[in-house]
Amino acid sequence: MDNELIQGLQERINILLKDPLLNDISEKQSLQDIDTLIAIEQGHAYRIQVDRNPLDPVYVVVRQASTVQQLKKLIRLELERMEPQNKHVSWKYIWRSYCLILQGQRLIDDKAVMSQLGIRQNSVLRFSRLGHQKGQHRKAWYWYR
Known part of the structure; x- marks a missing residue:
């Protein structure tokens, strides 16, 4: 049977x-x-492209209710899947130094929801270096802290 x-x-x-x-x-x-x-x-999820000039773009799928923090985790997982490396990548350093940009708007708030940020199907995000605004510098970050 x-x-x-x-x-x-x-x-x-x-x-x-x-x-x-x-x-x-x-x-x-x-x-x-x-x-x-x-x-x-x-229509409950979006396929988006993360542009990493001059490297190949990364394609991830995020749900409408996902946050920026979940998007960052998906990017990390997709990059680790695409490019298995022997060397360690410090994602903490990357997210302290770079941010994602959507149509000139920085996605700095990790708790912001995708659908409220204007992300739609086939949106293109870019990596951008985080600059400091005048008078808003962070204190130096030391390894021994």
Whole structure:
């Protein structure tokens, strides 16, 4: 009985994999990846591009209710997946020194929600060096603190 159930399930999976509407889904995608694709199709998530001139851009998918902090984590995970390195990248240093920019607006508030910032499908974010405004310098950051 279990063998028949497994064969029936395998046949249904093969039928789904051959469906032309599902040709952008590979066999190795996880359930979370499929949920993300469904959210994009339903309009609950956005596929955005993070421009890293002169390097290749990074593409991430964020939900409407995601925060900037969650976006930063997705960028970190995607970069680690794209470019596995032996050397350590200090993300704390990167986010202290750089910020993301959307249409000239700096995304500094980590608790801001994506949908309220004006991020839409296929938006392009850029990395920008954080400059200091006059009279608002931070104190030096030392390793021994």
